[in-house]
Amino acid sequence: MNAEQLKDLLEKVKNGDFNIDEAMEKLRHLPFEDLGFAKIDHHRQIRCAFPEVIYCPGKTNQQIVEIFARLAKKGNNVLATRADKAQFEAVAAGGEFPSVRYEEAARMIVLEPKPQENSAGLIAIVTAGTADIPVASEAKVTAEMLGQRVELFCDVGVAGLHRLLGNIEALQKANVVIVVAGMEGALASVVGGLVDCPVIAVPTSVGYGASFEGLAALLAMLNSCAAGVTVVNIDNGFGAAYAASIINQRTEQKG
Amino acid sequence: MNAEQLKDLLEKVKNGDFNIDEAMEKLRHLPFEDLGFAKIDHHRQIRCAFPEVIYCPGKTNQQIVEIFARLAKKGNNVLATRADKAQFEAVAAGGEFPSVRYEEAARMIVLEPKPQENSAGLIAIVTAGTADIPVASEAKVTAEMLGQRVELFCDVGVAGLHRLLGNIEALQKANVVIVVAGMEGALASVVGGLVDCPVIAVPTSVGYGASFEGLAALLAMLNSCAAGVTVVNIDNGFGAAYAASIINQRTEQKG
């Protein structure tokens, strides 16, 4: 609840439009819907630019279905991340949302009732290897659901630098670049030194041994010698795309 | 064996009520029952406020069944934690304890022969997300078995602060608050700054990547900038509830 709204509420109380108890109610109950096991934050889009998203792990199928339904009822696009096939089938079962679909590589459940108008600016997503594609897909689906224009560049890791250099011109047209890389995560630094827009680095758990499930790439990206690189959690394609979308949305298109 | 009892024993020896060997026996064998693979601490309720509880992992079904039976024989409430369904079925199999039940979310086996008188004071349990509910359930069942009054507030994580603020009035009535949160575990600090009672923080393994199975939340809670927050092991709903119950039990009710 922002200051504007608080002021408005106080004025209504002063004018007698609300009595005290009504105001108390408003202050406490308005911005979310309480399902007991979850409190849905319908207010989020106003406060934080984009509507709430369902993170599936640790939720029962029944909980996912119910939250999904409440969000869908508002007419919003609905996105559920890290969903397995069974969770998708639970959501699709009732037949309530005929257009709901499962993005397999990205492991996402998607309901898109509103045609999205693509942002003029471009978000470029690059992956170091083919194995990083699932995380990149999560980023791509997320950004597209948030109305962004996205281009994907796969397998341009630094061991074959010419594969990256061959795409530099395209990358330099982007408003934001998301770099998705496992193993040593060096791609973030190299890209960060070649473009003049924000770079969001996503370490992935691709690798083995001393990659320690993505720790090596995470540390590398945090220590990037290229300024302008920021980092999200390991395998967090969603978070990177969300941040990229916030940035892209308000940025003027590159000439 | 506390000092009182030791003094009493010594007096009996002096008076000739016990001979030396009997006294030695008493000192060694009285406070527990030895099953070979386990030594049941029937004395615990006197020494430590509450009776012993069975921690299931690493025990064979047969061991669990036998320990359960010995504890039940004393007429106590019996609680077995981190039990899977098969372990419950092993306990229930003989039909010896018709009222034994399985708390699925909490993964607990519960036998409650004695009606519990609820404490006047309130233990509030809050979770940051829906996925933290299983750990919160373990805490809730534990505290209720120990005779406490409990209220559960789910999904009030700090990313939607108004969900928490909408429940602050209720939380401020509690004698103890248990905060259950994974990911970055920030909820403990925020709650810790809003209430004047003890806060017990339970980090959960909810999260992925750099949450390192709950390490991120654990470290965050240990470093809480809000004084008055103490912490238990990752996913240890039982331990938090046990500590909260000890505190609540002797605390006068809040006005």
Add this chain to the structure above:
Amino acid sequence: MNAEQLKDLLEKVKNGDFNIDEAMEKLRHLPFEDLGFAKIDHHRQIRCAFPEVIYCPGKTNQQIVEIFARLAKKGNNVLATRADKAQFEAVAAGGEFPSVRYEEAARMIVLEPKPQENSAGLIAIVTAGTADIPVASEAKVTAEMLGQRVELFCDVGVAGLHRLLGNIEALQKANVVIVVAGMEGALASVVGGLVDCPVIAVPTSVGYGASFEGLAALLAMLNSCAAGVTVVNIDNGFGAAYAASIINQRTEQKG
């Protein structure tokens, strides 16, 4: 700002006692005093039981002096933790607080203008070794400043169990026990199995090699097999005492 106060404020607005802008001001500025580099939370005592405390590391002498002065002006007891001698001298320099004193072992600056009425209940602080005394002292000074009755039991580590057992009767009279131990931190578990009150464990950085600056003791205490033990940060005597004081304050005295 709690619900009670919000309701009161709203009523004043309704009655015309406050106009909107005044109310906005109140809501925004009342509970803290802004020094630019710090926002002093004078409201804290009402909201969280005890007044704010100054954590010295990373603050300039000038900042400490100014915050100290503002807190002292309210007539409260003032406590500054992890202060070195130079920081104390900076505070004492002006001569404004003739009774200010430096607790050397505890590394605290203390100003105690109000005579404290000791709580009836007892907080027992036990240390595993002599080297743990500084952390225990921080806890002792803190609890005493918060008006608690404290008793200190030093050097009762588990390698000489009889030293602990010789003090068990005394410990069993406490309302809360704070266990301060470095190295393997085993004392927390042993004490936790011998008393029926809450045990707050403080791992210390006492040790070398694989103690990893207190990590060994921290992990041990988090994994305590004795239920009812909660843990605070390494060397955090202040936090343990703060939590113990909150508990002790509302607990009826032990018979």
Add this chain to the structure above:
Amino acid sequence: MNAEQLKDLLEKVKNGDFNIDEAMEKLRHLPFEDLGFAKIDHHRQIRCAFPEVIYCPGKTNQQIVEIFARLAKKGNNVLATRADKAQFEAVAAGGEFPSVRYEEAARMIVLEPKPQENSAGLIAIVTAGTADIPVASEAKVTAEMLGQRVELFCDVGVAGLHRLLGNIEALQKANVVIVVAGMEGALASVVGGLVDCPVIAVPTSVGYGASFEGLAALLAMLNSCAAGVTVVNIDNGFGAAYAASIINQRTEQKG
């Protein structure tokens, strides 16, 4: 060297404006100046939006002085980070740069020959505590050197939530928010849930014990439950400000 320039170069070769060896020279030597121990990247401003910055640790005074001089010769603003007083004095010694200054809190050497036109958009920097101010200062000086408008909000950590809430209206006017926090780093998540612009989180090494020199805050921020938060290295105020400036520079001002 971007594609545009490569194309231009190729055209000059085709037209005979450059011979092959000249072109080879250009391709190899143009974009940096080689001092032996360092290769100064004068080209950086064109490629990456802002000129190169000197990272002082591990460099000898003589190396710093020489690099500083070369960058200054181009008429650019020059910034040297993590500089101690002695390094500043070495730079100032020759008297070559009369306007060079030392930013003590930020530990930076600054030369600002060109008046900076402040960006219309606002970068807000918030700190959890007073001890986080040095890192925030590094961010502030950096962003200002890059021509940004900056506002600083100190000591609004989550243990006194009202201090933050009292400044929310101001924060919501920013184009980018930089959150600087040590200990448990919870502030990033709370701010991330209250604003609709990008949030860049800077974990600091403020804390002790299980903060492990900033690791706790770093992990917390990477696991933030608030989408839209990205993270930089521990204590990396410079990097956060650099990324924020890139974003702010191309973003339309908020209404």
Add this chain to the structure above:
Amino acid sequence: MNAEQLKDLLEKVKNGDFNIDEAMEKLRHLPFEDLGFAKIDHHRQIRCAFPEVIYCPGKTNQQIVEIFARLAKKGNNVLATRADKAQFEAVAAGGEFPSVRYEEAARMIVLEPKPQENSAGLIAIVTAGTADIPVASEAKVTAEMLGQRVELFCDVGVAGLHRLLGNIEALQKANVVIVVAGMEGALASVVGGLVDCPVIAVPTSVGYGASFEGLAALLAMLNSCAAGVTVVNIDNGFGAAYAASIINQRTEQKG
């Protein structure tokens, strides 16, 4: 090959009993039998007190069977550790070793053709909990195979100290005590302070969360405040028993 044998060999060369090539052969090939994938160290008993033991993980069934057969052929007792049921069945399949048996709790394959004469001295094995019994069983079977007298004390963890104290007299009769404990591993320190013989501590992976698969117990035991405690790898019941047997074997029996 020890010095004695080397001297003998040299004398044979001098006397012409061996020619140079024979001597070279001897020096290279005598002490082990080469199966290609494994080199069996039949010499080990002479050099290191006890015969070689088979560590099963990572070996194919066929490799285990073959190594087992070669060792058995020498008439020695054969021991295979960390064996699963299928590996046992592969060994038993041929019917070559009718007396071979599977120790289920200890996960060991055992062939004991030679009646073992038990050492006069006692090795006591104590476990903190019931879940530590498998590791203790590995230790027990190992020590017995090496001809030692062993007594097992289960579930005497420090949370119920009287269970341990009730067995102290028995423990004090041992020549070596092996302490097997997971979680916080405190039992090693407590036992170490109560007996005057060597204590070998075995941390186990029993626990969850911040036990980090036995790391907490391992660190605790390495930091034991009780002198005389040495430590082996997590869950290494075999290694502890092996070391204990070497010690016990040459130690005079306690009066």
Add this chain to the structure above:
Amino acid sequence: MNAEQLKDLLEKVKNGDFNIDEAMEKLRHLPFEDLGFAKIDHHRQIRCAFPEVIYCPGKTNQQIVEIFARLAKKGNNVLATRADKAQFEAVAAGGEFPSVRYEEAARMIVLEPKPQENSAGLIAIVTAGTADIPVASEAKVTAEMLGQRVELFCDVGVAGLHRLLGNIEALQKANVVIVVAGMEGALASVVGGLVDCPVIAVPTSVGYGASFEGLAALLAMLNSCAAGVTVVNIDNGFGAAYAASIINQRTEQKG
């Protein structure tokens, strides 16, 4: 793209053999083949001595099949690492590569259309234990595919030093020695002190408990007191063999 080729390209542009756009095309597209999800680096053999190799984890069967086919089409040997049986079967399914085979121990798919001429120099691979053989096999198959002469010495770990010493003469004839060892990884140091050629150490994840999936061996090898030892990732038999092959290829044979 190396300098030679760049010079050549520039000359063609100058002479009018290529127009600018063709040159741009060449520069961007020549050195790899783009499959969308992967960019195959056919150029690698020229730039880096050996052709590209397929790392299977995280790739779909379809992706592996397609990349395999493209590499095979060039007539090269094709190698796919860390492949499971199902991935092999997918590749073999079409019948397109009748000679393709699956190396089970090494978990590799191998297609070897070109007879390899073995290098004159020898690469020796030694393993500490039998359980290290799979990693050693990956190294062996890799080196042989790259045309090297390889000899394998298994189970010569340092606990039975004579097994190693018995093979020292053979090892001293090698041009490169690859040491494959898990647990404490001591073999690398011992071998490093006995030979005068480069030693490449491969830590393996063989072990349990405090081996932490190969971390113990990795750290040991990095800290080897024997100069001349370099290290690759845990279980990275491929990488060790690749590096050894590069070295061996250009080294004159040992007398």
Add this chain to the structure above:
Amino acid sequence: MNAEQLKDLLEKVKNGDFNIDEAMEKLRHLPFEDLGFAKIDHHRQIRCAFPEVIYCPGKTNQQIVEIFARLAKKGNNVLATRADKAQFEAVAAGGEFPSVRYEEAARMIVLEPKPQENSAGLIAIVTAGTADIPVASEAKVTAEMLGQRVELFCDVGVAGLHRLLGNIEALQKANVVIVVAGMEGALASVVGGLVDCPVIAVPTSVGYGASFEGLAALLAMLNSCAAGVTVVNIDNGFGAAYAASIINQRTEQKG
């Protein structure tokens, strides 16, 4: 207090030699001397074979002096570990103990009023390098103070295996071998495979980089492939010698 003594005490109570309160006193106060900041365990020699030792870090000079005096008063040998020169001088200052000496390499304060009769058996201490000598010295002084015969073998690390092999005959005569090694700690495994007596491994913090202050050596030693090796804390020469002395003391001399 052992069972024997308890029985005796009970008999005295029965016989009226002690009244109850006297018995209670005895039980509580007899076995240690309470200095407030320390409880001296004079009883330790009876219970644990050797008298108590002073660990200096974290103790004030005054505390060390006082504990030292109390222990000395009993006529025992007194040993203070990890003492710096200033601490020694504080102890020596009063002139009370004319024969007190400072062992510089070992950093120990030693008072040896009683001539020690050396044990017949030998404790061999071997170091991997010269830099490990201080830790070995701590072990040597400790063992000698405990009446053991000790021989020191320096700089026999595995990179020059012949240096070790040249001393094997001597090592094989020892009853216990203490291996002191930093860096990769491989020496413990090699020695463990060559002798038939207990090996106690002491990892040292000698090394840099990925030795992580001794962690590499610690992990290596815990994972030793040589059975019979047990491990103590990093740099814990005292602990190793203490355990070795307990073992050696009761072991018959080797022929």
Add this chain to the structure above:
Amino acid sequence: MNAEQLKDLLEKVKNGDFNIDEAMEKLRHLPFEDLGFAKIDHHRQIRCAFPEVIYCPGKTNQQIVEIFARLAKKGNNVLATRADKAQFEAVAAGGEFPSVRYEEAARMIVLEPKPQENSAGLIAIVTAGTADIPVASEAKVTAEMLGQRVELFCDVGVAGLHRLLGNIEALQKANVVIVVAGMEGALASVVGGLVDCPVIAVPTSVGYGASFEGLAALLAMLNSCAAGVTVVNIDNGFGAAYAASIINQRTEQKG
């Protein structure tokens, strides 16, 4: 002692040239010189290609001086690593070695009595930044002392890729490339993908925060996606150069 020499020795024994005791002496004492605190391995050059080197940390000045003198006496080049100025002055003090010099950046003491003939092949050393120069200097001095031809390329880190690409032609002429990089260590992967010779990566402790003293660079290099990269310990310029020299020495020069 290699097999050749053993055979020779045996022949001498057979022929009566040596008696048994002499042979035993030879076998034990020949290959090293025992100073008590150190055993100098004069034999090393024969066994391991290059003479022994002195690692200074943890050695007293006196020990360094004595070892230095013994090595110098053999007429060899002498190298002491990680030496501080005081250690150099101790060595230089006696005036025994007038040509001894101190390499300040490399922190090495160097005595070079024999003119070195440079190898025909080239070792290229590249650093990511200026702060990596000390480690690179250690590598350079080492390799030159071992008779190698070395070229140094400083400050070519990946954030300004053109600085590296401008030197690629030169790098491609090397026989071995040593990559010295801190922070994220990405340079190793990029170089590894551009050259066809062995790449030895040296992570440095340059960086702060989540570089964790070089851990980030170390992990990155171990996980390099470029095959052919091997890794040495953090800051181990000596080790990298030693390995590179072994390789370079036997490699034919590149055309």
